[in-house]
Amino acid sequence: MSRPIYLDYAATTPVDPRVAALMAECLSLEGDFGNPASNTHRYGFKAKERVDLARDQISEVLGVLDPREIIFTSGATESNNLALQGFFKNYLNTNQNLNSNYLITMPTEHKAVLDPAKYLSAQGVNVIYLKPESDGVLILEKLDQALKNIINNAADFHIRKNILISIMWVNNETGVLQDILKIAELVKSYGAYLHVDAAQAVGKLPINLSQVPIDLLSLSAHKFYGPKGVGALYIKRKPKINLNPIIYGGGHEMGFRSGTLPTHQIAGMGLALFLSDQNLAQESDRILKLKNKFWSGLKQNLNKIKINGIKNIENKNSSIPSILNICFEGVDSESLIMALQDDLAISAGSACTSATVESSHVLSAMGISDRDAHESLRFSFGRFVLDSDIDRAVLSITQHVKKLRAMSPL
Amino acid sequence: MKDLEQEKLKQEIFKQAQSFYQKNYWGILSGEDIKIYQAGSLFSGQIIKIYLRLSSDDLVSPLVMPSPPTPLPLVGEGRGSGVVVAIKAQIYGGPYLMSAAGYFCEFVLNKNLKEILEKFSMEIFFHDLKLPENKKSILLLLEDLIREFNF
Numbered sequence: 001m002s003r004p005i006y007l008d009y010a011a012t013t014p015v016d017p018r019v020a021a022l023m024a025e026c027l028s029l030e031g032d033f034g035n036p037a038s039n040t041h042r043y044g045f046k047a048k049e050r051v052d053l054a055r056d057q058i059s060e061v062l063g064v065l066d067p068r069e070i071i072f073t074s075g076a077t078e079s080n081n082l083a084l085q086g087f088f089k090n091y092l093n094t095n096q097n098l099n100s101n102y103l104i105t106m107p108t109e110h111k112a113v114l115d116p117a118k119y120l121s122a123q124g125v126n127v128i129y130l131k132p133e134s135d136g137v138l139i140l141e142k143l144d145q146a147l148k149n150i151i152n153n154a155a156d157f158h159i160r161k162n163i164l165i166s167i168m169w170v171n172n173e174t175g176v177l178q179d180i181l182k183i184a185e186l187v188k189s190y191g192a193y194l195h196v197d198a199a200q201a202v203g204k205l206p207i208n209l210s211q212v213p214i215d216l217l218s219l220s221a222h223k224f225y226g227p228k229g230v231g232a233l234y235i236k237r238k239p240k241i242n243l244n245p246i247i248y249g250g251g252h253e254m255g256f257r258s259g260t261l262p263t264h265q266i267a268g269m270g271l272a273l274f275l276s277d278q279n280l281a282q283e284s285d286r287i288l289k290l291k292n293k294f295w296s297g298l299k300q301n302l303n304k305i306k307i308n309g310i311k312n313i314e315n316k317n318s319s320i321p322s323i324l325n326i327c328f329e330g331v332d333s334e335s336l337i338m339a340l341q342d343d344l345a346i347s348a349g350s351a352c353t354s355a356t357v358e359s360s361h362v363l364s365a366m367g368i369s370d371r372d373a374h375e376s377l378r379f380s381f382g383r384f385v386l387d388s389d390i391d392r393a394v395l396s397i398t399q400h401v402k403k404l405r406a407m408s409p410l
Numbered sequence: 411m412k413d414l415e416q417e418k419l420k421q422e423i424f425k426q427a428q429s430f431y432q433k434n435y436w437g438i439l440s441g442e443d444i445k446i447y448q449a450g451s452l453f454s455g456q457i458i459k460i461y462l463r464l465s466s467d468d469l470v471s472p473l474v475m476p477s478p479p480t481p482l483p484l485v486g487e488g489r490g491s492g493v494v495v496a497i498k499a500q501i502y503g504g505p506y507l508m509s510a511a512g513y514f515c516e517f518v519l520n521k522n523l524k525e526i527l528e529k530f531s532m533e534i535f536f537h538d539l540k541l542p543e544n545k546k547s548i549l550l551l552l553e554d555l556i557r558e559f560n561f
Contacts, residue, residue, distance in 0.1 A: 330502070332455070332503050332504050334504040334505055335503070338424050338428055338505040338508070339431055341428065342428075371455070374455055403436075406436070406437065407436040407499075408457075409448065409457050409458075409501070409502055
């Protein structure tokens with residue numbers, strides 16, 4: 001039996017074989033298995049060279065001028081936690097009467113931002129959630145107004161205001177892009193700080209941090225054909241942002257993140273990002289064509305389907321080519337996933353996490369009804385998807401949606 | 411650990427639902443003699459609609475004919491008339507509901523009302539379907555459906 005076609009690249013990507021080969025070179029006795037922190041022998045030097053190379057590769061792709069601004073972590077979740085908790089930890093430990101802390105974010109963020117935000121709220125940080133428009137995009141005026149309100153708040157007018165804005169570049173469920181350049185400029189005009197969760201953007205969009213005033217940026221290797229369990233946080237050095245570590249034990253990574261560096265994973269991440277960048281424009285065009293073909297095929301075969309998010313999928317400035325979120329009216333998304341299980345590997349727009357099926361918090365925040373959210377699926381495309389895979393996927397989805405609709409009493 | 415168990419359970423349910431999905435219970439029966447019952451709501455995201463054809467005195471399914479020396483049942487009681495000889499279902503909901511509905515169709519087929527009422531047990535269904543605790547509401551849906559039966 002052939003394996004299902006993988007259309008869940010937003011969840012994770014397979015490691016590129018070239019990356020896997022490089023990682024293998026850093027594992028066994030014959031390779032560079034040493035501890036990069038061991039500065040007394042050749043094994044350590046070699047491992048450090050691998051880590052330094054990866055740091056340079058990542059810096060170059062992201063337009064980071066000082067590679068020391070790249071801090072390795074275990075992935076975007078840790079990076080987001082370090083960014084948010086590390087920023088406020090500094091001020092929460094000091095006299096509360098001298099500081100007023102604000103976090104502005106969106107309800108469409110990943111749980112790796114929303115959960116730390118919830119935690120910080122319990123610690124006394126004022127958390128403000130800015131709702132997006134129905135297409136998932138944040139209107140700048142809303143952010144502007146929120147910042148104005150904080151600055152002009154008479155209650156804490158005379159005390160220091162620590163403001164962090166955390167906005168994701170590309171939404172992981174809908175593929176909707178935020179205008180990060182404009183957001184960053186606005187944030188800077190208020191003297192606030194900006195963290196960007198770029199887990200779905202890095203390796204897929206051209207990013208130049210020397211031209212966008214972002215203070216903190218999270219990335220994760222397994223989203224761009226690197227290994228799982230490794231990521232990074234970009235921490236701007238000039239002007240300096242005060243950030244406290246959340247993991248202690250040795251002072252690795254410029255004191256921001258203690259723990260022995262996993263050489264093989266870091267080396268893999270460096271190469272994976274380098275390879276993604278080499279082919280960025282062509283890959284992006286190819287994937288957009290696949291997405292268009294997929295959507296046109298489904299539209300031709302099925303009625304009552306709609307896109308959640310930006311409707312004009314051809315516009316690369318509004319949504320990323322690799323993600324498409326579709327609502328199939330009258331079809332429960334979990335049943336469709338089940339029906340497609342032998343043919344396709346995909347994700348739902350909702351998750352069975354408790355007694356009731358919870359709607360996707362992203363779709364709900366966009367104002368999409370519970371019912372539509374329960375009938376929505378995320379398809380995400382990537383490097384190893386072939387044109388013929390799209391034909392097969394369209395055929396299979398068409399058959400099963402028709403069958404499930406025939407099975408429905410609605 | 412709990413998550414892992416839940417994930418395993420979900421995989422099992424998916425397999426179970428897939429096997430019911432392939433079966434022939436889905437769709438509608440039409441005709442004047444068809445009885446239709448429905449439970450659930452769009453609000454809850456779960457609807458089950460059942461179409462039944464029952465045997466009548468002059469149309470007793472050979473499968474359910476009482477064989478001698480069993481005494482013939484009274485009309486409306488026991489086997490004979492009022493036995494479900496055909497069933498189709500329509501559902502709107504997830505794989506758990508699909509599994510439960512498919513299993514329910516198998517359970518109801520070739521039984522009369524008395525047998526259905528006697529043998530339907532939430533505990534047995536729960537056990538056989540391997541439903542997670544938080545999906546028990548599906549069984550209440552089936553119970554609601556049976557309560558509607560009036561043949």
